[in-house]
Structures are given as C-alpha cells and as structure tokens.
Amino acid sequence: MLEVTNLHARVVDVEDGEILKGLNLTIKPGEIHAIMGPNGSGKSTFANVLAGRIDYEVTDGDIKFEGESILETPADERAHKGIFLAFQYPAEIPGVRPWQFMKAALDAKHESSGEKKLSVREFSKLFDSKVAEVKINPDLMKRSLNEGFSGGEKKRNEMLQLAILEPKLAVLDETDSGLDVDAMRIVADAVNGLRSPDRSFILVTHYNRLLNHIKPDVVHVLANGQLVETGGPELAVEVEREGYKRFLEEHVPANA
Amino acid sequence: MTTIAPATTIASYARDFSKNEDGAEWLTALRNKAWAEFESLGFPTKRRGNELWKYTDLRVLDTKAFSRAEAASALSSDDLRKIAPWNDDWHTAVTVDGQFSSELSRNLSGDDIAISNLIETAERDKAAVEPALGSVADIAGNAFVALNTALFKSGVLVKVDRDAEPAQPIHILHIVTAAGADNRAFYPRILLLAGENSKTSIIESYVNVSEGSQFTVPVFEASLSDGAAVRHFRVQLENEQAIHLATTRTEQPDSAVFNSTTFATGPAIGRNDVHTNLSGEHSETNLHGLYITDGSSHQDNEISTTHQKPHGTSHQFYKGILAGKSRAVFSGKVLVQAGAMKTLALQKDLNLLLSHGAEIDTKPSLEIYADDVKCAHGATAGHVDPTMLFYLMSRGVRREDAAIMLVSGFASEIIEEFEPESLREFLYSRLERIIPELDSEGIL
Known part of the structure; x- marks a missing residue:
C-alpha cells in the first residue's frame, strides 16, 4: 500500500529546515502503524508530506502509494487516490x-x-x-x-x-491530543469501525493512550527525522514508561 | 508649476439643467440653489488636503461629458425578472433608463404605505415633500448631492405611516438597459419618510446591463421619526465602464434604527458614501457591506456615523474581495460628539486580496469627544489562506473549487444578512457567476 524510502524533507523558505532525514516505512493493506516520537521529531511533517502539503519540499527519496510515486501528485489528487489526513489542528473555514x-x-x-x-x-x-x-x-x-x-x-x-x-490510507496526526476519555473513545470507535483488510492507518501520537483503544500492528519510534526503532505494541508501552531519552541518545543525527 | 484646467464638461450638465420643467416654484428654487452649489464646487479633485477624495480619482469627469437620459428603452417584465431581484409580492417601483415606469411598478400603495413619483407628488402636495426633500441629504459642500438635486428626474417617494409594519419589502429598482446610448447620466433620487415606530424593509437596487460607459449619481435620503426601524439593502450591479457615485444619508432621532447591508460590484469608479446621523438618544445604525472588485475597477466606501446623543450604537462592518489590478477604499469614520455618553461603536474592514496587483486602502477612524464610550476598530487584508486551501484540497476538493469555496465562504457572512430569501438567493446566484471569473493573476 505505502512504501516510503529514504525520505528527506525540509520546510520551504527555512534555511537548515530539513526535518525528515532518511525515513523508511512500508505499510501493507489492512495494517495499523503507530508512529511515536518526541516534539520536533518530524511526526507532523511526515503526516503533512504524505498528504501533499506544499509548505514542505521533498529533497530526496520517494513515496510510493499502491506502487506509484506520488511525489508530484497534488493534495487533491492524493485524496482521490485514497489518502486521508486527519489534522492535528483542523482549519476553521x-x-x-x-x-x-x-x-x-x-x-x-x-x-x-x-x-x-x-x-x-x-x-x-x-x-x-x-x-x-x-x-x-x-x-x-x-x-x-x-x-x-x-x-x-x-x-x-x-x-x-x-x-x-x-480512504485507503488514513493518517491521524495526533488526533488524540487534547481529547478527554469520551472523545478518545469516539475516535477509537471510528477507526476500529473502519478497519478492513484493504484499509491501512498511520496513527501519529505522543502517547500510548490512544493505542490502548486502537491496537496497532506495528509501532515505530521517530527521532531526529528517522524511524529509529520498530516493534510491536510492547514498544509503545516502553515509550510510555521510559520516555524518549534512550532513542534520542542512541540516534544522534549524522549531520549534527 | 501646475495649472488645473477648468472642467470643460460642466456645460453639458448646464444644458440638462436648462431642460428642467418643474411646475412648483419651491422646487425650482431648490433646484436653482443646488445648481449654484454644484457650479461653485465643481467635481471634487484629489488635490492636497482633500482627504475625502484622496484615493479616488475623478479626472475622467473633466474630460468626458455625460448627458441626462431623457427616454427609456422598452423593457418587458419578463426581461426584468431575468436581470434583477424580483418578487411579485414586493412593493416595487421601477425606473428604466432614469424614467419612472408605471407599467413595471407594482403594489405601490398599501394600507399604511405609499410609494410615488417624487416630483409628481412634490407638485401636488407641497406640504408633504418640501420640508423633507434635501433636509437630510444636504447640498452644501457636496457636489454630487447638489448635482442630483439639480438634475433628478421623477425620483421615488416612500412614505410609511406611523406604526406601520408592511409585510412585504419595498423595492426601488433602477435599470439601465442595453439598448440606450453611451455616456448617459442618471440621477436616481429616493426620499424615505419613515413614520413613528414604523418598521420598513427597503431594497435599493441598481442593475446596469448596458455595455457602454454610463454615469449614475444616486441619492438615498431617509428621514426617520422617533422609534422608526428601517432595514435597508443596497444592491449595486454595475458594468465595468460605469461611474457610480452614490450618497446615502439618514436622520435618526430617538430610538430610530437604520440597518443597512450593501452588495457592490462592477464599476470603473464606484463610491458608496454613507452617513448616518444619530441625532436622538438610543438610536442605532449597523452599516455592513461587501464589495467585489476586479480588472481595473475601483470601489470607494466612505462610511461615517455621527453620534450626537447618549446611548447610541453604531457598527461598521465591511468585507472586500479584490482581484486583478483593482483597487478599493474603506474609509470608516465615527464621530462621537461631546455629550454622546454610553456610545458603543465598532468598525471592522476585512479584505481578501486574490491577486498581487489588487490594492486596498483601509482606514477606520474614531473621533471621540465624550467620556464613557466603548469604541473599537480594526482592519485586515490578506491573501487566500494556504492552510485553509490545503485543508479543503486534502479532502479531494480541486484547487480551483477550493479557492472558489473559500472566497464564497468569505462573502457569505455579508450575503447571509440579505432578506428576504429570494433576494439572498439572487445574490448567491450572482456570486456563483462572479467568483470563478475573478482574475487572480495566476496565483490561485
């Protein structure tokens, strides 16, 4: 379904704005992946880059959706292909x-x-x-x-x-932040109700909370613009207990 | 050294003035006075010190002469319905090419309202018209009120009795047809006398379907009695060569309310000069409007309110959508005189610039001579918000459609105020045609 290879992305109009520094990720149909990481690790950037936001520029690597590169595909057409981003801060219009x-x-x-x-x-x-x-x-x-x-x-x-x-692929960007327990359940119910063998999810989150309600197949830790560790739900539990210190220390960015 | 050439076009207006055939002496006297005022003032220039015309250049009026339209082209009521807001149930007075049309007008009288040809009534019933005409729209120092007063044909008088609450709105519709010649001038005049504690809804619309350049100088004069409430809607649909310089004046004694919402689009040079005078206590005025400019058009909004007595409320809320190389002006003024305690005044002008070539000059201003008042103002100008655009696109709405949706959404806050629904629907259908055509110079 989704194949991200060596993805480098930067914020347009900002010098030294590189945020994603070689991110690799493969998601198969029906899978739920959680991406966890501290503030500033690039979680929201990754979510927005997947959806085609033009404030970010992909400088290297590729994103393939159902076998085709979508780097040149504008946001509206990505939506037509089946990519959906649930925003952390939905715009008021x-x-x-x-x-x-x-x-x-x-x-x-x-x-x-x-x-x-x-x-x-x-x-x-x-x-x-x-x-x-x-x-x-x-x-x-x-x-x-x-x-x-x-x-x-x-x-x-x-x-x-x-x-x-x-959509075929739904990316939830910190959808759980700022939610009370009831609202969290609504989100979880919506996602669980839409689970199907050909629909995949990426849950971008700080915390394990949401993952108690939606069981992910794979958990990744994003630090310094790369996915530095991948595991099962137990990885989320570790993050919840220990924080991100270990990951940040073990993975100092190459160009730092 | 700069010399200012005298306007060579005044002779054309003098010729029209000499054609007046008023029957009543007092009216002739008023017209003479107005003409003398216009002659001494001439057209305003943006010369140094003239703050009122700083941003609007009228030099074209010195070189291009317009002649008062003296005859109407044929127009069927079917044609009318296609081009203008219309409802069979409304009280509608129609002017075609500057001439009052008895055939197209309908429901002119009701139990407690009367709509008539102003000049005819003035000649028949001096007592009803003389004290009011020109008492609110003062000719002194105002070239266009003077010119209108000197040259208006027919005009429309709307008289609403004390305590009247007509169920249907009153619609004063001015049509400029496609068939007439270029360079015609129109001087629509509306005199509204709103009786004590009456409640009236009045729609003032200008529809120009001609292609050529035309000059329209409307004056809307509203004299409200104590406790009268007027809901006013103004619709200006001009062509892109037109010059449309409108004046609205109100006099509002105790507890009188004048709420106005305008929709303005089209002309090469447009000006909406509104002044509401809150001369009584607890009087209120809400002046709202939407202006849409494109190409090389220019729309000037000169909006002002004077608070003379305590407990008055005024809101100015305008929104602009600017495209192409167009230019708009919002000059909002609120004057709170000494003694006008407990005044509440708000001013806001929000602009959406669709192109890099469009320009807005916005200057809300408050002049306050009383203590214990609550006043605030603000103005913004910005481009279409990329965050909003991305949000809509991320759901699959195509870029062009998303942009149209955002611009329409911006406009709708003002359009939603228009009543009744058939008028609102008419404006929405216009917007649907106008917005996709706006020139964003490729940035949207």
Missing part, C-alpha cells in the same frame, strides 16, 4: 458548511474515479447516518466548518470526514 464541503469532496473523488456522483438526497442520507455514527452534535453541522467547535468536536468532525470519504 468561514462560510463553508460541513455538508457542502463533504459533498464537494465526495463529488470530486467520484468524478476522478469515473463513478456516478451521489444525488443531493443520497448524499444527505449518507451524511446524516455518518453524523449519527460519530456522535457529532448535528447543530454543529449548521455552522461554518470548525468555527466555534471545541477541540474534541473538531476531532470528531475529522472522524466524520474519514467515515464519509472511506
């Missing part, structure tokens, strides 16, 4: 309603794949059922996208979009 946004997104996806677009009635039915499924307050859906939403509501709204768009 004045005057754009969640319904209208999701209808446009799904229409664009169907148009790209040559499928028939849903009618307004069909889409409304789908939308309402997903709203109920992720237990987001329907009143919020009358507002502008994310405007006046609490942190938890924003994350639920990301899960709503995930459930509607049904």
Whole structure:
C-alpha cells in the first residue's frame, strides 16, 4: 500500500529546515502503524508530506502509494487516490458548511474515479447516518466548518470526514491530543469501525493512550527525522514508561 | 508649476439643467440653489488636503461629458425578472433608463404605505415633500448631492405611516438597459419618510446591463421619526465602464434604527458614501457591506456615523474581495460628539486580496469627544489562506473549487444578512457567476 524510502524533507523558505532525514516505512493493506516520537521529531511533517502539503519540499527519496510515486501528485489528487489526513489542528473555514464541503469532496473523488456522483438526497442520507455514527452534535453541522467547535468536536468532525470519504490510507496526526476519555473513545470507535483488510492507518501520537483503544500492528519510534526503532505494541508501552531519552541518545543525527 | 484646467464638461450638465420643467416654484428654487452649489464646487479633485477624495480619482469627469437620459428603452417584465431581484409580492417601483415606469411598478400603495413619483407628488402636495426633500441629504459642500438635486428626474417617494409594519419589502429598482446610448447620466433620487415606530424593509437596487460607459449619481435620503426601524439593502450591479457615485444619508432621532447591508460590484469608479446621523438618544445604525472588485475597477466606501446623543450604537462592518489590478477604499469614520455618553461603536474592514496587483486602502477612524464610550476598530487584508486551501484540497476538493469555496465562504457572512430569501438567493446566484471569473493573476 505505502512504501516510503529514504525520505528527506525540509520546510520551504527555512534555511537548515530539513526535518525528515532518511525515513523508511512500508505499510501493507489492512495494517495499523503507530508512529511515536518526541516534539520536533518530524511526526507532523511526515503526516503533512504524505498528504501533499506544499509548505514542505521533498529533497530526496520517494513515496510510493499502491506502487506509484506520488511525489508530484497534488493534495487533491492524493485524496482521490485514497489518502486521508486527519489534522492535528483542523482549519476553521468561514462560510463553508460541513455538508457542502463533504459533498464537494465526495463529488470530486467520484468524478476522478469515473463513478456516478451521489444525488443531493443520497448524499444527505449518507451524511446524516455518518453524523449519527460519530456522535457529532448535528447543530454543529449548521455552522461554518470548525468555527466555534471545541477541540474534541473538531476531532470528531475529522472522524466524520474519514467515515464519509472511506480512504485507503488514513493518517491521524495526533488526533488524540487534547481529547478527554469520551472523545478518545469516539475516535477509537471510528477507526476500529473502519478497519478492513484493504484499509491501512498511520496513527501519529505522543502517547500510548490512544493505542490502548486502537491496537496497532506495528509501532515505530521517530527521532531526529528517522524511524529509529520498530516493534510491536510492547514498544509503545516502553515509550510510555521510559520516555524518549534512550532513542534520542542512541540516534544522534549524522549531520549534527 | 501646475495649472488645473477648468472642467470643460460642466456645460453639458448646464444644458440638462436648462431642460428642467418643474411646475412648483419651491422646487425650482431648490433646484436653482443646488445648481449654484454644484457650479461653485465643481467635481471634487484629489488635490492636497482633500482627504475625502484622496484615493479616488475623478479626472475622467473633466474630460468626458455625460448627458441626462431623457427616454427609456422598452423593457418587458419578463426581461426584468431575468436581470434583477424580483418578487411579485414586493412593493416595487421601477425606473428604466432614469424614467419612472408605471407599467413595471407594482403594489405601490398599501394600507399604511405609499410609494410615488417624487416630483409628481412634490407638485401636488407641497406640504408633504418640501420640508423633507434635501433636509437630510444636504447640498452644501457636496457636489454630487447638489448635482442630483439639480438634475433628478421623477425620483421615488416612500412614505410609511406611523406604526406601520408592511409585510412585504419595498423595492426601488433602477435599470439601465442595453439598448440606450453611451455616456448617459442618471440621477436616481429616493426620499424615505419613515413614520413613528414604523418598521420598513427597503431594497435599493441598481442593475446596469448596458455595455457602454454610463454615469449614475444616486441619492438615498431617509428621514426617520422617533422609534422608526428601517432595514435597508443596497444592491449595486454595475458594468465595468460605469461611474457610480452614490450618497446615502439618514436622520435618526430617538430610538430610530437604520440597518443597512450593501452588495457592490462592477464599476470603473464606484463610491458608496454613507452617513448616518444619530441625532436622538438610543438610536442605532449597523452599516455592513461587501464589495467585489476586479480588472481595473475601483470601489470607494466612505462610511461615517455621527453620534450626537447618549446611548447610541453604531457598527461598521465591511468585507472586500479584490482581484486583478483593482483597487478599493474603506474609509470608516465615527464621530462621537461631546455629550454622546454610553456610545458603543465598532468598525471592522476585512479584505481578501486574490491577486498581487489588487490594492486596498483601509482606514477606520474614531473621533471621540465624550467620556464613557466603548469604541473599537480594526482592519485586515490578506491573501487566500494556504492552510485553509490545503485543508479543503486534502479532502479531494480541486484547487480551483477550493479557492472558489473559500472566497464564497468569505462573502457569505455579508450575503447571509440579505432578506428576504429570494433576494439572498439572487445574490448567491450572482456570486456563483462572479467568483470563478475573478482574475487572480495566476496565483490561485
């Protein structure tokens, strides 16, 4: 599904802005990978680079999705291929309603794949059922996208979009940060409900908390722009207990 | 040394003035006075010290002469519905090419409202019109109010009785047809007399479907009585060669409310000069608007409120969408006079610049001579937010569609204020056509 080789990426417009320094990762269909790491290790950068954010420039290496390089593929087309990023800080967008946004997104996806677009009635039915499924307050859906939403509501709204768009690869960028236990369960339920043999997930997180609710197949530790250790769920437990000190000491960046 | 050439175009306006055929002496006297004022003022220039016209260049008026339109082209009511906001139930007064159209106007009288041809009524009923006409829109020092007063044809009088609350809005619609000649001038005049404790919704719209250059100088004059509430909507759909210099003036005694929302797009040179005068206690005015400029168009918003008495409230909230090499101005002023205690005044101007060539001059200002007031102002100008654009695109919305969605969303905050729904829908359908065509010079 996803094959990342020797990925180097930097922030555009920042000198010495290299954040990812040779990241390698392979994800098979149906797998859930957790990427853990301290602040500044490059977790969010990696998530954003996968989704095609233009503030980051890939300087070396490659990202292949279903066998094809997507480095030159813009964000909208990556979404059509089935990549989804649940944002750490979803943008607030004045005057754009969640319904209208999701209808446009799904229409664009169907148009790209040559499928028939849903009618307004069909889409409304789908939308309402997903709203109920992720237990987001329907009143919020009358507002502008994310405007006046609490942190938890924003994350639920990301899960709503995930459930509607049904991507092949969903990247959750610190979706658990700032969530209370109930909201965390909603996120976990959404992910667990969408697990399937051909859908993969990357959970980017600081903590083991979320991983108690969503069982990952593989856990990676990201430090200094590289995946420095890979293991099973027990690695997450170690990180939770010991912190990141060991990883940072063992893997001093080559150019430091 | 610079010499300023005298305007050679004044003769054209003088010729039009000589064609006036007013029957009432008092009206002739008012017109003469207005003409004398205009002649002595001439068109404003941006010469040093003239802050009011610092950003808007009217030199074209010194070289290009416009003649008052004296005849209307044929227009069917079917055609009208296609180009303008319309609803059969509204009280609608229609002016076509500057001429009042009795055929197209409808529902002009109700139980407690009367809409009529202003000049006809002035000649018939001096007592009703003379004290009000020009009492709010003062000709002194204002070339365009003077010019309009000297040259307006017909005009529209809206009289709302005391305690009246008409169920349907009053629509004053000005159409410039495609069939007429270029270089015509129009002087729409609206006089609104809102009776004590009345509640009125009034739509003032300008639709220009001609291709050529035209000059429109509207004056909307609203005299409110105590406790009157006026909801005003202004729709300006001009062509890109037009010059549209509009004046709105209100007089608001105790507890009188004038809330206005405008939508302005199109002209080569547009100016929306609004001044609301809160002369009574507890009076209120909300002046909101959206301007969209593209190509080489220029839209100037000169928005001001004077607080004379305590407990007044004023909000100025404008939003601009600027594309191409266009330019817009927001000059918001709030004057809080000594004694206008407990005034609440807010000013905000937010701009979305779609191209590098577009330019906004925004200057909200407060002048406060009273203690114990609460005032705030702010202005912003920025490009489409890349974080928002990425968010929409990351869900699969194509770049062009995402940009359109963001621009429409920005506009919708103002559009949502328009009522009734059929007017709002009309504006949304216009936006849908306008926004994708805006020239972002390749950056979106």
